[in-house]
Amino acid sequence: MKIIDWYILKRYLVTFLFTLLILIPIAIAIDVSEKVDNFLEHPNLGFSEILNDYYVNFTIYYTNTFMPLALFIAVILFTSKLSNNTEIIAITNAKVSFTRFLYPYFVGATLVTLLSLAMNHYVVPNSSKIRKEFEKKYISSAKQKNELKYVSDFSLQLTDSTYIYLRSFNVDTNSGYDFTSETYKGLELQSKLSADNLRFNINDSTFSLTNWRIRKIYPNHDSIFKGRKIDTVFSFTPKDLIYKSAFAQEMPSDELLDFINLSKKRGVKNLNAYLVELYKRTSLPVASYILTIIAVALAFRKRRGGTGVNLALGVGVMFVYVFFMKIGEVLGSVAGVNSLLYVWLPNILFGTLAVYLYINARK
Structure with missing residues (x-):
């Protein structure tokens, strides 16, 4: 120069x-x-x-x-x-x-x-x-805080064959109600797990289901099981339930790109x-x-x-x-x-x- x-x-x-x-x-x-x-x-x-x-x-x-x-x-x-x-x-x-x-x-x-x-x-x-x-x-x-706290009428595709549905979920308390998980083989329903209440346990990353019911569908008959409480795991966390564009500003680009790719696999539409x-x-x-x-x-x-x-x-x-x-x-x-x-x-x-x-x- x-x-x-x-x-x-x-x-x-x-x-x-x-x-x-x-x-x-x-x-x-x-x-x-x-x-x-x-x-x-x-x-x-x-x-x-x-x-x-x-x-x-x-x-x-x-x-x-x-x-x-x-x-x-x-x-x-x-x-x-x-x-x-x-x-x-x-x-x-x-x-x-x-x-x-x-x-x-x-x-x-x-x-x-x-x-x-x-x-x-x-x-x-x-x-x-x-x-x-x-x-x-x-x-x-308070209104802005509530927008980031509550999720209602939410659906998510966890894998190619598993879908979950939630009537409501509170991210602050990590609890929700009217939870359903459905597993398909092609277009045929294989099993359906429902629970009145759902709570995420931070310590061991498990979910506690209250008043749960599971229906398993076989070629010749169905089996129904139910109970008061059960602990299980799912391939999602409460953070995955909130899709707010403001959260994108808080993610480094590599994390944001991984989040977008994972969300596409889970069937998030927009x-x-x-x-x-x-x-x-x-x-x-x-x-x-x-x-x-x-x-x-x-x-x-x-x-x-x-x-x-x-x-x-x-x-x-x-x-x-x-x-x-x-x-x-x-x-x-x-x-x-x-x-x-x-x-x-x-x-x-x-x-x-x-x-x-x-x-x-x-x-």
């Missing part, structure tokens, strides 16, 4: 970090104003617990969230300054092409992309688990919310390249109005991107659609815009 490349790369990274350092305190200040009443409701909640369990992980989450916005604004700001100071004119007069001029920008975008990928796939999920546990304990409303979470962990970091090209192309030439015009135009483009990204996430979570296409749709659209602006900037 030449001296000018190091100069641009240094300005790229310094302005990016400076923009993040502006955005994060603003986000923290807004969040404190919203949550301070919740904190004061718990007199035993100490400052160190709020700081370590919540705001450290809050900062990690929003640093990762703001990366594309900070990157875009940073490139707009310092490229506009280069243009206004006629530094870009000197570079072009030295026969440096627009493609060559982009080289240090792409080096910087690569560094940000690699950092964002590592955070998205591993760091942020582990951090979100601690933050959400804190929110559940001190911030969430896993698109989990697929959206998995796909966007890659699509958003890759957008760093697209947003960098757009930002440089917008700020490359000196405009009347200076940096302010470029910044306003850039922020407008960024918010349109975020709008399409959120629309893609919502539509991608709908059952029966191609989640991968919807998650990557903003990158496809803005990638096309980036190519158009790149071609025009070269001219």
Whole structure:
């Protein structure tokens, strides 16, 4: 790399970090104003617990969230300054092409992309688990807590031939009622186990069935057995009963992928919310390249109005991107659609815009 490349790369990274350092305190200040009443409701909640369990992980989450916005604004700001100071004119007069001029920008975008990928796939999920546990304990409303506590009218395929059904299950107490397990051979029912109550024993990972009945079907007759209580094992745990998209944010990507594959085998019909979470962990970091090209192309030439015009135009483009990204996430979570296409749709659209602006900037 030449001296000018190091100069641009240094300005790229310094302005990016400076923009993040502006955005994060603003986000923290807004969040404190919203949550301070919740904190004061718990007199035993100490400052160190709020700081370590919540705001450290809050900062990690929003640093990762703001990366594309900070990157875009940073490139707009310092490229506009280069243009206004006629530094870009000197570079072009030295026969440096627009493609060559982009080289240090792409080096910087690569560094940000690699950092964002590592955070998205591993760091942020582990951090979100601690933050959400804190929110559940001190911030969430009773209604939100109940949504994560109770499961009703739930069915699950454990193997190719075994299905379970539950009328209701409480994850906090690990107990439920109206439980049924059916085993099939092809389309023929082989046995059916029913119980009025079901309780999961954490110590030995067994289930206790109360008022149980089992019906075994043979070619010439049926046999029915029943009893007061029996302990048995099943290839599921209470955690498997709750399918909430919010839980996907707490799983590292390898764990999330295993969960999706296992859920498919168990016959869970709509896993698109989990697929959206998995796909966007890659699509958003890759957008760093697209947003960098757009930002440089917008700020490359000196405009009347200076940096302010470029910044306003850039922020407008960024918010349109975020709008399409959120629309893609919502539509991608709908059952029966191609989640991968919807998650990557903003990158496809803005990638096309980036190519158009790149071609025009070269001219």
